[in-house]
Amino acid sequence: xxxxxxxxxxxxxxxxxxxxxxxxxxxxxxxxxxxxxxxxxxxxxxxxxxxxxxxxxxxxxxxxxxxxxxxxxxxxxxxxxxxxxxxxxxxxxxxxxxxxxxxxxxxxxxxxxxxxxxxxxxxxxxxxxxxxxxxxxxxxxxxxxxxxxxxxxxxxxxxxxxxxxxxxxxxxxxxxxxxxxxxxxxxxxxxxxxxxxxxxxxxxxxxxxxxxxxxxxxxxxxxxxxxxxxxxxxxxxxxxxxxxxxxxxxxxxxxxxxxxxxxxxxxxxxxxxxxxxxxxxxxxxxxxxxxxxxxxxxxxxxxxxxxxxxxxxxxxxxxxxxxxxxxxxxxxxxxxxxxxxxxxxxxxxxxxxxxxxxxxxxxxxxxxxxxxxxxxxxxxxxxxxxxxxxxxxxxxxxxxxxxxxxxxxxxxxxxxxxxx
Amino acid sequence: xxxxxxxxxxxxxxxxxxxxxxxxxxxxxxxxxxxxxxxxxxxxxxxxxxxxxxxxxxxxxxxxxxxxxxxxxxxxxxxxxxxxxxxxxxxxxxxxxxxxxxxxxxxxxxxxxxxxxxxxxxxxxxxxxxxxxxxxxxxxxxxxxxxxxxxxxxxxxxxxxxxxxxxxxxxxxxxxxxxxxxxxxxxxxxxxxxxxxxxxxxxxxxxxxxxxxxxxxxxxxxxxxxxxxxxxxxxxxxxxxxxxxxxxxxxxxxxxxxxxxxxxxxxxxxxxxxxxxxxxxxxxxxxxxxxxxxx
Numbered sequence: 052x053x054x055x056x057x058x059x060x061x062x063x064x065x066x067x068x069x070x071x072x073x074x075x076x077x078x079x080x081x082x083x084x085x086x087x088x089x090x091x092x093x094x095x096x097x098x099x100x101x102x103x104x105x106x107x108x109x110x111x112x113x114x115x116x117x118x119x120x121x122x123x124x125x126x127x128x129x130x131x132x133x134x135x136x137x138x139x140x141x142x143x144x145x146x147x148x149x150x151x152x153x154x155x156x157x158x159x160x161x162x163x164x165x166x167x168x169x170x171x172x173x174x175x176x177x178x179x180x181x182x183x184x185x186x187x188x189x190x191x192x193x194x195x196x197x198x199x200x201x202x203x204x205x206x207x208x209x210x211x212x213x214x215x216x217x218x219x220x221x222x223x224x225x226x227x228x229x230x231x232x233x234x235x236x237x238x239x240x241x242x243x244x245x246x247x248x249x250x251x252x253x254x255x256x257x258x259x260x261x262x263x264x265x266x267x268x269x270x271x272x273x274x275x276x277x278x279x280x281x282x283x284x285x286x287x288x289x290x291x292x293x294x295x296x297x298x299x300x301x302x303x304x305x306x307x308x309x310x311x312x313x314x315x316x317x318x319x320x321x322x323x324x325x326x327x328x329x330x331x332x333x334x335x336x337x338x339x340x341x342x343x344x345x346x347x348x349x350x351x352x353x354x355x356x357x358x359x360x361x362x363x364x365x366x367x368x369x370x371x372x373x374x375x376x377x378x379x380x381x382x383x384x385x386x387x388x389x390x391x392x393x394x395x396x397x398x399x400x401x402x403x404x405x406x407x408x409x410x411x412x413x414x415x416x417x418x419x420x421x422x423x424x425x426x427x428x429x430x431x432x433x434x435x436x437x438x439x440x441x442x443x444x445x446x447x448x449x450x451x452x453x454x455x456x457x458x459x460x461x462x463x464x465x466x467x468x469x470x471x
Numbered sequence: 472x473x474x475x476x477x478x479x480x481x482x483x484x485x486x487x488x489x490x491x492x493x494x495x496x497x498x499x500x501x502x503x504x505x506x507x508x509x510x511x512x513x514x515x516x517x518x519x520x521x522x523x524x525x526x527x528x529x530x531x532x533x534x535x536x537x538x539x540x541x542x543x544x545x546x547x548x549x550x551x552x553x554x555x556x557x558x559x560x561x562x563x564x565x566x567x568x569x570x571x572x573x574x575x576x577x578x579x580x581x582x583x584x585x586x587x588x589x590x591x592x593x594x595x596x597x598x599x600x601x602x603x604x605x606x607x608x609x610x611x612x613x614x615x616x617x618x619x620x621x622x623x624x625x626x627x628x629x630x631x632x633x634x635x636x637x638x639x640x641x642x643x644x645x646x647x648x649x650x651x652x653x654x655x656x657x658x659x660x661x662x663x664x665x666x667x668x669x670x671x672x673x674x675x676x677x678x679x680x681x682x683x684x685x686x687x688x689x690x691x692x693x694x695x696x697x698x699x700x701x702x703x704x705x706x707x708x709x710x711x712x713x714x715x716x717x718x719x720x721x722x723x724x725x726x727x728x729x730x731x732x733x734x735x736x737x738x739x740x741x742x743x744x745x746x747x748x749x750x751x752x753x754x755x756x757x758x759x760x761x762x763x764x765x766x
Contacts, residue, residue: 123584283735289681289695290680292611293482293483296478296482315685318587322680326608343586345589
């Protein structure tokens with residue numbers, strides 16, 4: 052009758068806590084990830100011939116949110132990254148050395164990322180994975196930059212790169228500006244929509260850049276009059292009643308609504324739009340990727356989101372489907388967002404650059420990463436230049452929800468992306 | 472304006488009503504024991520999780536369970552966290568309520584993780600009705616009516632029942648009311664139960680609107696309600712209700728009427744009004760008698 056899993060998890064947590072107190076360790080990491088790390092490390096030790104000398108391994112750091120509210124966002128990135136490291140180690144490692152992970156839990160506190168970076172770099176990490184958000188990743192990435200260590204992230208903000216952090220910071224994502232352009236071009240060219248309305252959640256930088264890019268590209272394509280209006284809200288606004296009533300009062304109903312938001316405010320906004328009888332198509336960027344929230348809007352239809360590949364097994368690219376099938380098998384859970392493939396591709400990229408550089412030195416690896424020209428990675432062709440450490444032209448998958456079910460519509464590359 | 476007027480007013484009143492109920496829940500406890508109960512956020516969040524856990528059951532069952540869970544939680548926190556601190560500096564109690572709030576929030580993260588969980592307690596209220604020639608969302612209308620009914624019921628309770636009389640006496644002068652035979656434990660427990668009942672109603676109405684619950688679910692509404700109790704007059708129940716209502720109505724109207732460029736700064740305007748109120752009436756709009764400085 053009752054689902055006892057939550058109770059059990061609390062029980063396990065306190066068990067672990069008690070145990071940690073007794074053994075003097077205190078890090079509330081996810082049990083399975085710890086187990087996974089242990090297995091990876093143990094496997095690395097075995098492959099290295101039983102006598103794991105320090106020179107046989109190379110360390111990378113994970114300074115991620117293993118606990119707290121950001122944990123679900125980072126978890127799939129971590130799992131994807133671990134899959135990449137397993138694959139690389141199985142294939143003989145990087146420059147003949149097995150990868151060993153040292154981890155630090157930032158407990159969903161951005162500032163602790165700096166402590167984490169110091170901690171893992173002290174332990175010898177030559178590259179560090181940071182959370183997929185500029186505000187969360189930046190504190191640690193600045194430390195890594197100063198130490199000459201490569202920072203890897205899925206932050207969709209061009210500032211996580213040369214301009215914002217420095218030449219050793221790389222993001223695997225498509226920039227928010229790229230996602231806004233993809234949606235505008237797709238809506239105009241493929242769907243034939245001619246008028247739009249933007250609803251912007253002003254809380255975080257990503258959604259601001261996303262809507263700005265959409266508005267600009269949309270006006271270029273459809274004309275200035277084709278944007279019937281725009282409105283703003285905050286993610287923690289208990290209601291967007293006034294915004295919804297305003298759309299309902301427009302003299303002409305828009306063909307589509309561009310919503311730039313994230314959970315929990317985003318799903319709440321969609322629910323309120325639908326409850327008020329606004330059944331227009333709703334488009335959004337990667338921040339609302341995933342089907343975990345769809346229960347909040349029963350029978351959600353005409354919803355479109357760009358992401359890094361369909362996690363429900365129908366991506367046009369069979370490699371993407373193979374990746375998520377393997378993710379499901381290894382972790383014994385269905386993927387519910389596309390972020391895992393970012394974690395995988397980050398370490399794929401780093402290992403390839405280190406092999407080519409013949410060194411783990413930050414500057415040498417960065418020089419090789421900057422030579423990536425449509426480098427085929429799991430996430431798709433990836434280009435970095437000495438000035439730009441984030442994807443802008445790479446195609447993304449557009450997912451749709453109809454009757455509460457997600458499926459892939461296809462992949463689309465942007466024609467024109469404005470970064471300024 | 473014209474046809475948009477009624478929907479906008481219903482929007483404003485439904486938001487204002489939720490804030491008013493929340494502010495009252497906070498005000499009830501503050502008036503009898505001078506505790507600014509920050510854990511009120513969890514009195515809202517936890518019953519909403521009860522709705523999620525029991526979402527496969529009939530609505531009557533899940534809502535009753537949510538109310539029960541809120542009451543039990545309120546009584547347990549009162550007994551375990553606040554009773555041992557009774558009579559101590561209000562600042563200490565405030566910090567204690569922060570601790571309770573954080574503890575329960577973290578517990579929820581461990582039990583359910585921090586992602587949103589779907590709830591739909593009032594699916595029957597999807598849709599709208601015609602009211603004075605405008606289409607009005609049924610859920611919002613229900614919210615407005617429920618808030619009105621509860622406000623009247625609470626007034627009747629406080630004015631015409633023995634418990635109500637005791638609570639008003641305790642709010643005015645706790646020591647004197649004890650000397651006159653009001654039992655401290657009982658009156659405080661009553662305040663917590665009433666506060667929890669209001670929180671459970673807010674949980675049901677608010678989660679029906681958002682469609683989900685998450686560990687910080689109650690916080691977003693309680694923070695605003697705190698501001699409302701302060702401008703209404705800390706310790707005054709009428710003040711709390713009016714303050715909550717005003718904040719909700721004003722912020723909704725600002726969102727509806729401000730020009731687009733100024734809308735992102737809506738909160739700045741709301742808090743500007745709050746500052747003005749406090750400048751001219753530092754004790755709030757309706758100062759509590761028990762809290763006045765007696766020189």
